[in-house]
Structure formats: structure tokens, C-alpha cells
Amino acid sequence: MRSHLFYSTATKLSPVDESTSAKRIEFVDFLINTLGFSKESAISSSSKVRRLKTTRNCDSVIRILKNCGFDNAQIKDIVAWVPKVLLYRANETLEPKIRVFLELGLTGPDLISLLKRNPCLFDLGLHSRIIPTIDYLRVLLGTNEKVVETINRSRWLFSTSIALKMFSDNVLLLQTYGFSNEQISKFVHKNAMHFTQPPDWLTSKLNWIEGKVGISRDSTEFFRCFHAIASSSLSGMDKKMEVYKSFGFSDTELSTLFKNQPYCFALSEDTIRNKLSFFMNELGYTPSYLVTCPSLFSLSLEKRVKPRNKVLEILKERMLDERKSLITLVSYPELRFQDFLRRFEDKIPSLYQTYISSMSSN
Incomplete structure (x- = not known):
């Protein structure tokens, strides 16, 4: 009767199909009876596991997760998001990888969040991907705490095989620009989510700040300016500059404004236009005055x-x-x-x- 849960056909199943069907039913029963899944959510989670050849590891995986400090609700959350975790070899594959992250300082909720962003995290090689990435960040950033914060901020750091290479290429790029290791460490720590972008992307942003707006890479505000525009396209930034210029701002005034309050360029074009219209058309402020009061742009x-x-x-x-x-x-x-x-x-x-x-x- 339970086989009709997955099959509604009069065609006789082959021995292989019958075995697969039985394993899937067994998997669904485990989710319901052991982890408290509803029937519907158990079927949905089971459908995410394409090749379900065995369920003999399920109990061992649950035991390992509990030994690593996860409570029942957290385990259910993990399995709901990545149901194939129940099929891993618990002692040989799963536990060593979890221990590496826990010993680094990732708490249970942090690790669950990381797993949700990178569902294939536990498929990665421990010695070929996970440990090299953590070791690289530890050397670059100096402390485990900063490594954890950077991992949490860099959504795609573990997502692809070339993510770490792009990350390290971008660090080398900053070195060629003449930034010190201390500057780079601080920059990476605050902007980690952007470091798995191709180096060409980072180059275009750095060149725009230095060449288009005139902020020297020697300026203490350079990285703060980058952070303000990192999520914007360069064409969008150019359009925002044109809005400021349409209200009479000179290139020099724009450069000063950007250095004093980079947030001015994180605003939308409409918001910039509305604020300038009020400040200049209604209050009579001039560009030279607004440059000295950049905090006005950061307020509602x-x-x-x-x-x-x-x-x-x-x-x-x-x-x-x-x-x-x-x-x-x-x-x-x-x-x-x-x-x-x-x-x-x-x-x-x-x-x-x-x-x-x-x-x-x-």
C-alpha cells in the first residue's frame, strides 16, 4: 500500500526499481518517525535525494550530529535543507568536516547557515578544499574569529572549485596596487562577499574610484569608498554622478563629497534627486555648502x-x-x-x- 506513495502505474517494477522504492519508503518513514517530519515534508525532502541506495547510515549521522552539539530542532533543520546528509558515512566523512568548522569557532546556528548557503559543503574534500581555504584565511586575517566572520560574509567562498583561487587572485591584485598586508586584511574582512568575484570586476571598481572620482589609493578613505559602491554597477554610478552635476556640482566637489560621505553614492538616483531638490531649491544650499555637511545625505x-x-x-x-x-x-x-x-x-x-x-x- 505504501508503494503507491511514489508509484501509480500498472507496470510491474523491476527488482532494482522495487528495491529503490522500498529504500525511499524507508527513508520517508525515518524522517517521520525519528525527526518528526510531516508526511508531506518527508516526501518532499526524499525527492531531493536522487540516488537513494541505502539508509543504513541515518542513525549514525543523527548520533554524530548530536555528539557535535546539535539539538533535535537543528538536526531537523539541517536534514530538511540537505536531506542527503543522512546518507554520508558518519565517522569517516561527516564528523571530521563538522569538527573542523566547530573547532574554528562556527557555532551550530552559524554552521547551519553556512550549510544552507552551500548545500554541497560536506561533499567537499576535507584536505583538498575545506582545510586549505580555512588555513589561507587564517594566515591572511590573523585570528579564527575574523576567519569565521569572513566565512559568514562570503556567501560563495565554498560554492565553487575556483572560489578560493579568485579570492587569492584578488588579494594579489590589491598587493600589486601597493596596499599593505594590514590594509588588505581589513579590506577583506569587511568586504569578503565581493572577493569571490572575478579580478576584472575588482579592478574596474578600484580604477573607477581612483580615476573617475579622483580618490587616491593612498587615501585612508579609499576602502570606505569601495564599500559604498561595491554593490552598484559602474554605469549606475556614472548616472548618479550626472544627477549631482545637473545640480551644479563640480568634479572637485563630487570628489570631496564622495570622500567625506561615500554613502551619498549608494543612494538611488531618485533619492539623490529628491534630496538635492529640497536642499538646493527649497533651502537654497549650494554644492560647496553641502560638501561640508555630507551627513545630510545619510538622514531620512x-x-x-x-x-x-x-x-x-x-x-x-x-x-x-x-x-x-x-x-x-x-x-x-x-x-x-x-x-x-x-x-x-x-x-x-x-x-x-x-x-x-x-x-x-x-
Whole structure:
């Protein structure tokens, strides 16, 4: 009766097909009875295992996972994502690989997350792929903690056979650019997710920062600038520069703005346009002034800048506090800004409510 779970045909099965069907039914039963899968999820997980020749390793795998510190919920999560893990040779294949990651400092949840990003992780050679990758990162970064953080940030580090080669090629590229090992280590640690990109991709980004915007590779802000634009295309960056130029920014002002606040170039074209329209067309700010106040670009226009500008306009109309500038008021944390408003409760009782209403209406 259970064989109809997988087959609905009147054709007589060959001995091989009957054996495969029986193993698959046995696998589904194991998922249900041992790990608490629902019937539907057990069938779904079973279908992910293409060649199911044996189930004799399942109990050993569960035991190894428990010995490595995984609880029942975590084991179920692992198996649901990578059901073929139950078919590995527990002591010879699975445990040594898990131990390497646990001893490195990856916690159970971290390792599960890594496994979800790289479902074939335990198929990789321990001595040909896993250990060489970890050893390379340990030499480059210096500590196990940084290695763990880098592995967590670099989604594709274990995904392909050439990932480590591209990673090391990009490190060599940075060395040819004249960056010190310390600079490279910090750069890799913060931008690990980009280091499995082809070296040509990294070269284009570095050249754009240095050649197009004029940020010297000797600048302490160079890597911060890279981080801000790493996820953007160069054509998209060029379009953003054109938006700034359409509002009167010179190449020199753009270079200074980018160095002072790289986030300005991580904004979308529409957001840049909206902010510049408000700052320049409504408030009368000039490019040279905005370059000196780059934090304005990192703040929400609707939830922070405009509501506090409304407060400033009211205070100036009542001539109560003309010394404060908008850049000063928007820099206040919320609680400090509310304390500032309380100074005017007697003279303008409605000021706080006007501020709150202004935030909610934007």
C-alpha cells in the first residue's frame, strides 16, 4: 500500500526499481518517525535525494550530529535543507568536516547557515578544499574569529572549485596596487562577499574610484569608498554622478563629497534627486555648502530632515532660537532633540505636537 506513495502505474517494477522504492519508503518513514517530519515534508525532502541506495547510515549521522552539539530542532533543520546528509558515512566523512568548522569557532546556528548557503559543503574534500581555504584565511586575517566572520560574509567562498583561487587572485591584485598586508586584511574582512568575484570586476571598481572620482589609493578613505559602491554597477554610478552635476556640482566637489560621505553614492538616483531638490531649491544650499555637511545625505528626508526643518522655521518666525542651524538640529539623537523642544513648551505649547505630526505626515 505504501508503494503507491511514489508509484501509480500498472507496470510491474523491476527488482532494482522495487528495491529503490522500498529504500525511499524507508527513508520517508525515518524522517517521520525519528525527526518528526510531516508526511508531506518527508516526501518532499526524499525527492531531493536522487540516488537513494541505502539508509543504513541515518542513525549514525543523527548520533554524530548530536555528539557535535546539535539539538533535535537543528538536526531537523539541517536534514530538511540537505536531506542527503543522512546518507554520508558518519565517522569517516561527516564528523571530521563538522569538527573542523566547530573547532574554528562556527557555532551550530552559524554552521547551519553556512550549510544552507552551500548545500554541497560536506561533499567537499576535507584536505583538498575545506582545510586549505580555512588555513589561507587564517594566515591572511590573523585570528579564527575574523576567519569565521569572513566565512559568514562570503556567501560563495565554498560554492565553487575556483572560489578560493579568485579570492587569492584578488588579494594579489590589491598587493600589486601597493596596499599593505594590514590594509588588505581589513579590506577583506569587511568586504569578503565581493572577493569571490572575478579580478576584472575588482579592478574596474578600484580604477573607477581612483580615476573617475579622483580618490587616491593612498587615501585612508579609499576602502570606505569601495564599500559604498561595491554593490552598484559602474554605469549606475556614472548616472548618479550626472544627477549631482545637473545640480551644479563640480568634479572637485563630487570628489570631496564622495570622500567625506561615500554613502551619498549608494543612494538611488531618485533619492539623490529628491534630496538635492529640497536642499538646493527649497533651502537654497549650494554644492560647496553641502560638501561640508555630507551627513545630510545619510538622514531620512521625510522622517528627520523635513520635520526638524519645520521646527526650525517656527522658531525663526517667533525669533526664539536663531542660532541653531538645520545641520545642528538633524544631528541630535531623537531624545536629545525632544529635550530641545521642551525648552519652548511655555512659549509654543504646540511645537512638540507639530513636530510629531510632521513626522507622521511624511
